[in-house]
Amino acid sequence: MEFTFTDEQRMIAETARAFFSENATSARTRAAMEGEGIDRALWRDFCQELGFSGISIAEDAGGAGLGLVELAILAEAAGAHVAALPMLGSLMLAAQAIAAGGSEAQREAWLPGLLSGEAIAAFVEDAGLEARDGKLTGGSGFVAHGALAELCVVTDGSGAWLVRRDAAGVSVSAQTTMDQTRPLAEVRFDGASAEALTDPAEGLAAANRAALVGLAAEALGGAQASLDRTVDYARERVQFGRPIGSFQAYKHRLADMMVEIEQARSAVYWAACAVDEGSEEAPLALHAAKSFAADTAFRCAADMIQLHGGIGFTWEHDAHLFFKRARSIQTLLGKGDWHREQVAAMILGEAA
Amino acid sequence: MKLGFSQADEHFRQECADWLNGQMAGEFRDIKGITKLTGSPERRKEWEKQLAAHRWSCIGWPEQWGGRNATLAQQVIFAEEYARAGVPGRVNHIGIELAGPTILTFGTEEQKQRFLPGIAAGETIFCQGFSEPNAGSDLAGVRTKGRLEDGEWVVNGQKIWTSLAHISDWIFVVTRTEEGSQGPRGLTFLMMPIDQPGIEIRGIRQINGDAEFNETFFTDARCPADSYIGTVGEGWKIAMGLLAFERGVSTLGQQMGFRNELDEIIAAAKANGAAGDPLIRQRLAKAEIGLRLMRYGALRMLSQTDNSRMDGAALTYKIQWATWRRSLGELAMDVLGQAGEVSAHDEYEWDTLPNLFLFSRADTIYGGTNQIQRNLIAERGLGLPREPRWTA
Numbered sequence: 001m002e003f004t005f006t007d008e009q010r011m012i013a014e015t016a017r018a019f020f021s022e023n024a025t026s027a028r029t030r031a032a033m034e035g036e037g038i039d040r041a042l043w044r045d046f047c048q049e050l051g052f053s054g055i056s057i058a059e060d061a062g063g064a065g066l067g068l069v070e071l072a073i074l075a076e077a078a079g080a081h082v083a084a085l086p087m088l089g090s091l092m093l094a095a096q097a098i099a100a101g102g103s104e105a106q107r108e109a110w111l112p113g114l115l116s117g118e119a120i121a122a123f124v125e126d127a128g129l130e131a132r133d134g135k136l137t138g139g140s141g142f143v144a145h146g147a148l149a150e151l152c153v154v155t156d157g158s159g160a161w162l163v164r165r166d167a168a169g170v171s172v173s174a175q176t177t178m179d180q181t182r183p184l185a186e187v188r189f190d191g192a193s194a195e196a197l198t199d200p201a202e203g204l205a206a207a208n209r210a211a212l213v214g215l216a217a218e219a220l221g222g223a224q225a226s227l228d229r230t231v232d233y234a235r236e237r238v239q240f241g242r243p244i245g246s247f248q249a250y251k252h253r254l255a256d257m258m259v260e261i262e263q264a265r266s267a268v269y270w271a272a273c274a275v276d277e278g279s280e281e282a283p284l285a286l287h288a289a290k291s292f293a294a295d296t297a298f299r300c301a302a303d304m305i306q307l308h309g310g311i312g313f314t315w316e317h318d319a320h321l322f323f324k325r326a327r328s329i330q331t332l333l334g335k336g337d338w339h340r341e342q343v344a345a346m347i348l349g350e351a352a
Numbered sequence: 353m354k355l356g357f358s359q360a361d362e363h364f365r366q367e368c369a370d371w372l373n374g375q376m377a378g379e380f381r382d383i384k385g386i387t388k389l390t391g392s393p394e395r396r397k398e399w400e401k402q403l404a405a406h407r408w409s410c411i412g413w414p415e416q417w418g419g420r421n422a423t424l425a426q427q428v429i430f431a432e433e434y435a436r437a438g439v440p441g442r443v444n445h446i447g448i449e450l451a452g453p454t455i456l457t458f459g460t461e462e463q464k465q466r467f468l469p470g471i472a473a474g475e476t477i478f479c480q481g482f483s484e485p486n487a488g489s490d491l492a493g494v495r496t497k498g499r500l501e502d503g504e505w506v507v508n509g510q511k512i513w514t515s516l517a518h519i520s521d522w523i524f525v526v527t528r529t530e531e532g533s534q535g536p537r538g539l540t541f542l543m544m545p546i547d548q549p550g551i552e553i554r555g556i557r558q559i560n561g562d563a564e565f566n567e568t569f570f571t572d573a574r575c576p577a578d579s580y581i582g583t584v585g586e587g588w589k590i591a592m593g594l595l596a597f598e599r600g601v602s603t604l605g606q607q608m609g610f611r612n613e614l615d616e617i618i619a620a621a622k623a624n625g626a627a628g629d630p631l632i633r634q635r636l637a638k639a640e641i642g643l644r645l646m647r648y649g650a651l652r653m654l655s656q657t658d659n660s661r662m663d664g665a666a667l668t669y670k671i672q673w674a675t676w677r678r679s680l681g682e683l684a685m686d687v688l689g690q691a692g693e694v695s696a697h698d699e700y701e702w703d704t705l706p707n708l709f710l711f712s713r714a715d716t717i718y719g720g721t722n723q724i725q726r727n728l729i730a731e732r733g734l735g736l737p738r739e740p741r742w743t744a
């Protein structure tokens with residue numbers, strides 16, 4: 001038992017933090033928001049210069065063979081800057097699904113492009129999807145980075161298919177999305193040619209684990225950044241002749257944020273470790289981490305707006321980026337209430 | 353980063369569990385499952401001696417003083433298995449977790465020899481004399497006076513919230529020994545025997561009807577001149593050092609107690625149908641998640657760290673568990689419904705869950721109120737401006 005980073009993990013964390021704080025600046029994120037919702041240069045550097053994109057992909061699939069703890073470290077660092085990257089769709093969902101559930105040919109066809117950042121993938125969930133003779137009909141209106149993806153990993157919850165953007169019968173339209181750092185798109189399939197993943201159960205399970213940990217870690221990074229930025233403001237902003245951080249009403253609220261964040265930190269790394277170690281606690285930990293960290297991010301970002309006063313409500317200030325990202329994390333891959341209901345069923349002994 | 357325990361540790365876990373379960377099924381079966389601190393005090397004093405006889409009373413202490421020099425992981429494991437086996441809390445918690453480590457760290461060789469064997473053997477039960485009617489959150493405001501007279505300390509004043517003073521043998525007392533001093537200066541940390549005419553103990557009846565806390569009155573109470581720990585006039589340093597020991601591995605055992613409480617609530621919800629209520633289900637899930645996060649927060653806190661972000665776990669731990677448990681008490685009552693508001697006893701006495709509801713109101717007060725915790729977190733954890741305090 002050693003529930004703290006190893007030296008290697010600490011190095012990864014330091015490298016990732018430095019990379020994002022230097023490069024994922026507010027100006028660049030805002031430029032991405034004005035454009036297609038992705039900072040392509042940042043993504044290329046992350047994948048190619050840092051070489052971190054394959055960190056939790058198996059070595060035989062072209063990755064570094066590390067675990068979800070390392071993925072969480074990266075996602076936390078990216079989340080701290082609301083970086084506009086396709087990390088969720090490309091790495092946590094598609095690459096994981098293909099690496100764990102794809103055939104040799106499917107891995108070879110797609111993983112090099114996804115890990116180098118040259119290809120972007122999106123994940124499409126449609127419980128009512130129709131699959132007939134290798135053709136899919138259905139789609140979703142809420143596909144993260146769907147308008148930019150060359151590849152869609154599509155699932156109805158049990159099967160999983162790969163669909164190329166340029167296949168006949170695929171139509172995509174970008175949505176005006178509240179969180180402009182991870183815009184959603186409507187993706188429709190009308191008899192689109194699809195290739196089934198060889199082992200959909202394994203692929204979907206791997207994608208689900210990585211994405212829940214990754215989103216929770218991203219939420220943690222956002223929550224901590226919200227707190228850190230508000231603490232800085234509390235020290236420098238003076239009213240009534242005192243820094244506002246000297247008022248108990250204010251500092252107690254910051255303390256409450258820290259209490260939540262420390263629990264979120266335990267949740268994220270517990271879930272990541274539990275998966276990596278194959279612990280029987282892993283399913284519960286994933287539900288716990290996603291729901292708890294997402295709520296923490298939302299609460300902290302909302303408090304950041306309130307505690308900044310008027311400036312926190314402006315477009316110019318970054319608070320709204322964290323607030324909107326937190327809201328989207330709450331909804332993605334199951335709302336908090338749904339995850340908690342799964343936990344309730346487990347502890348009441350009702351789980352299947 | 354690793355959550356699992358080593359093979360050797362798992363063997364140790366089995367050894368602990370076997371011995372504890374054996375005791376709770378055998379000679380000490382009568383105390384199994386007691387949750388109130390005040391239940392069966394005489395038998396629980398015998399249990400302290402039994403633990404000592406098998407070298408389980410203070411496993412984290414050095415072997416020389418009756419411990420096992422146990423690693424942190426082993427201490428965690430013992431604390432978890434102790435609670436899992438349904439063994440009641442230690443009546444000598446203060447002696448083992450606070451007085452002992454304080455003497456080990458700050459005491460003289462002679463003091464170690466005088467006190468440690470008795471504490472380790474379960475023969476010397478300690479209690480803590482810190483708070484006073486006018487020195488609660490502001491502990492440095494103590495007024496209980498100590499003066500040297502004819503080779504003895506003579507102490508006058510009053511302490512309050514002295515848990516289990518009525519069954520203790522010794523009390524450590526923060527006294528003001530420098531006439532006219534204020535705040536943290538001029539205080540001395542004294543060890544006093546309780547069985548003497550100058551000390552009077554009166555129970556304080558709490559909202560749950562029980563009385564585990566006391567008022568302790570000192571009227572020319574006495575102890576020998578060499579009964580101070582550290583330096584005369586610098587007792588504050590000792591008191592603060594002692595409080596740092598409080599966040600030790602015993603928290604993991606405390607959590608197993610919480611586990612038992614939550615399990616009882618889950619069982620009650622299944623039995624009376626409350627488990628079908630979606631709102632109750634959400635709250636049960638939140639309670640479960642909170643408890644697990646508490647465990648992993650504690651493991652983070654206990655793991656070696658040089659990562660400043662990780663140290664936040666220690667700073668936020670008290671408010672986290674206290675607030676969680678207070679909510680758990682409310683959840684218990686909402687699960688029980690009106691049945692929770694009537695007792696099967698003729699006396700004003702409550703079973704585990706209603707008692708949890710009432711007692712947990714104290715959790716967010718003792719050991720530093722939630723409000724004081726927030727000050728500490730904001731000031732030490734976030735570097736925000738400090739509240740006004742005693743000037744040295």
